[in-house]
Amino acid sequence: MISSRVIDRIKNNIGVVRGIKDVLFDIKTFRTKFYPLYSFSKLTPQRLKNFALGYIAKSFGIVAQNMRPRTLFVETVKGCNFNCIMCRAGRLPKEYMGFDSFKRIVDMFQDSFILYPYSDRGEPFLNREIYKMLNYASLKNFYIIVSSNFSVIDAERVLGTGVDEIVASIDSVNPDRFGKIRENGNFNIVARNLRKLIKLRRERGYKKPIVPLRMVVMKENFDEVEDVIKFGIEVGVDRFYIDTVYASDWGLPEFANSDNPKFSRDDIGKLKTLIQKYKNRGLKIRFVPNVSFEKGDSFSGYCHVPFLSLFIDVHGNAFPCCIQVKPDSIFGNVFEDLEGVMRKRYEFLKSFRKKRPDLCEGCPLYFKP
């Protein structure tokens, strides 16, 4: 007798069955994907092609050789003025990308559609040229999503850039706790800057940038999710991104090896129920649990990140994702050999589902049933 686990594994690994499940899941969670309708006017024929090819690749594992990434992450700053306990970018020596390098990358990837001009290990608004960069990318018609700790952001200037989304990272509304999680951060300054941005946007009658609030849920703030949501409603944010904490042995071993990121099914169930209560009231919330056993509103099946995205660091080195930036996961340097980078990416994607890449060892996102 073949056990049901084996049958499940077979089903999950047959491309078409897996792909259809994936597509159905996307339809079900479509409301949480949140791209505004106007963003589709930014799709040129080439972008549409990459969008479609990326979608087919991530759903069915069929990879086209000439496919460019739909989404680009560009590390404009490495390092941070905060030193959040789940990130610790504050420990890194600060490095900045110059405007000319940024411009070259944006020009190289004109056929990508979504641009994240920051990485998972830096505060983009520490770069003095960030407003100029956002402006340039906006003129090139990218859908731009930038995330910030809101400590040094200039609300007036950011409104003038044409950026589409600016995400405010707030993990607690208790000033003491905020300072303990977002070390070196001051809740009152962050809240003041956020209120100012939303007020100015309202006064000017602008539709963008959309302002989401992003909360990373961990042991320290598990009991505060509702308070953070209520704060966001009061301030007038447009939507919420609620993630559970992610930790890798490679990036942050002391955190990964603690009990902190290990959420039980029961914990995740409680979060889902609470979030659903607010979704039922019409709030836009995307829930991304960084655990292997629950999809939330995120994705189903194999990790979609490398199929849709490319991450380029502050020096132009390219990687499949920014979650585990290891030196050996490098595709090459886009300034030195763009075609080589694309070739290595293609090879990486072709074998991604056949065998878990070394890079993804220990990552809970590699496969979600």
Ligand SMILES: C[S@@+](CC[C@H](N)C(=O)[O-])C[C@H]1O[C@@H](n2cnc3c(N)ncnc32)[C@H](O)[C@@H]1O
């Ligand atoms: C790394 S930050 C970079 C941009 C900016 N410094 C900020 O804080 O928004 C991007 C987002 O990742 C979140 N983040 C940081 N460490 C994380 C972790 N271990 N797991 C999940 N999200 C994390 C942050 O809270 C933030 O919302």
Ligand code: SF4
């Ligand atoms: S989460 Fe953002 S603000 Fe906090 S240390 Fe990391 S890069 Fe800095």
Ligand code: SF4
């Ligand atoms: S499985 Fe994890 S490490 Fe691998 S590409 Fe996806 S997010 Fe990155």
